[in-house]
Amino acid sequence: ERKFAHVLPGEHIYKGRLFFGYSPQEILDAVKNFNVREDDVFIVTYPKAGTTWLQEIVWLVVNEGNLQKATEMQVYFRSPFLEFKDLVLNEVGLDLAESMPSPRVIKTHLPLDLAPSGLFTSKCKKIVLFRNPKDQCVSYFHFYRSSSSFGNYQGDWPEFLEMFLDGHVDHGSWFDFTKGWWSKKDNPDVLILFYENMKKDLRSEIKKIAHFVGRSSVSDEIVDSIADHCSFESMRSNPMTNHHDVYSIDKEISPLLRKGIVGDWEDHFTTDQSERFDAEYAQKMAGTEIPFQYHI
Numbered sequence: 001e002r003k004f005a006h007v008l009p010g011e012h013i014y015k016g017r018l019f020f021g022y023s024p025q026e027i028l029d030a031v032k033n034f035n036v037r038e039d040d041v042f043i044v045t046y047p048k049a050g051t052t053w054l055q056e057i058v059w060l061v062v063n064e065g066n067l068q069k070a071t072e073m074q075v076y077f078r079s080p081f082l083e084f085k086d087l088v089l090n091e092v093g094l095d096l097a098e099s100m101p102s103p104r105v106i107k108t109h110l111p112l113d114l115a116p117s118g119l120f121t122s123k124c125k126k127i128v129l130f131r132n133p134k135d136q137c138v139s140y141f142h143f144y145r146s147s148s149s150f151g152n153y154q155g156d157w158p159e160f161l162e163m164f165l166d167g168h169v170d171h172g173s174w175f176d177f178t179k180g181w182w183s184k185k186d187n188p189d190v191l192i193l194f195y196e197n198m199k200k201d202l203r204s205e206i207k208k209i210a211h212f213v214g215r216s217s218v219s220d221e222i223v224d225s226i227a228d229h230c231s232f233e234s235m236r237s238n239p240m241t242n243h244h245d246v247y248s249i250d251k252e253i254s255p256l257l258r259k260g261i262v263g264d265w266e267d268h269f270t271t272d273q274s275e276r277f278d279a280e281y282a283q284k285m286a287g288t289e290i291p292f293q294y295h296i
């Protein structure tokens with residue numbers, strides 16, 4: 001008997017994690033052997049950390065602020081989603097990445113042990129973006145509701161919270177993902193970022209990124225123009241970044257760029273739910289001490 005009523009279209013279990021049909025087994029198998037290049041930049045996130053935001057920023061940094069090209073092509077095509085086979089557009093992230101010239105900016109949501117095996121034998125850059133899990137869970141809930149590829153979730157918030165805590169969501173458990181990647185924090189080719197720090201001071205995070213990917217030469221003017229281009233309002237109204245045309249999101253239910261704030265969890269979690277979350281966190285994340293910020 002199923003514990004949860006919601007069924008993801010094409011859902012399956014791969015090495016202990018739940019995946020939806022857009023990440024089928026053959027793609028997940030193929031990802032392991034993906035040809036990593038030394039000058040690749042990987043954007044590594046659990047869903048709803050602010051992936052799209054970081055993709056746009058990193059792509060612009062790597063391309064020295066080429067706003068012209070950024071307005072000609074969806075970020076979706078400039079920065080492929082590795083383990084994703086778009087069943088509507090018939091686009092495979094892996095193939096898109098294979099055919100791209102370097103330097104590539106590649107997105108993945110995979111937990112550490114499912115990521116390409118070449119990732120740590122190469123000096124390629126891995127940028128891991130974290131977000132406090134309460135806000136991330138809320139964001140995922142609204143995404144589940146709005147996206148037809150996730151089956152337009154009809155359940156309520158309390159049930160979704162249980163699914164999230166249980167890891168019964170696409171790409172599996174947040175706790176599993178976060179513990180795995182956090183263990184790489186001292187690797188010189190890994191940069192850990194936090195959504196909340198990007199909200200607090202985007203310019204300094206952009207400079208940090210530029211330095212990390214070997215583009216310290218990017219001028220203050222370019223940093224400013226990237227920060228302006230990547231503000232919430234600007235990305236939300238930009239058809240190249242708001243995903244209205246590429247993801248199966250019903251923006252009337254909830255757009256991808258929904259609120260873009262820190263602390264929206266307080267409007268969703270009851271006190272009991274928050275305490276329950278904290279208890280699960282303490283148990284599952286014991287010994288990690290990741291400096292998450294729930295308010296800024």
Ligand code: A3P
Binds near residue numbers: 047233256
């Ligand atoms: P909310 O649902 O809390 O608004 P992802 O790209 O990983 O799917 O993450 C989506 C989340 O990142 C959404 O969070 C979205 O609003 C937020 N986001 C995207 N672009 C942003 C920006 N420029 N500034 C702030 N938040 C942004």
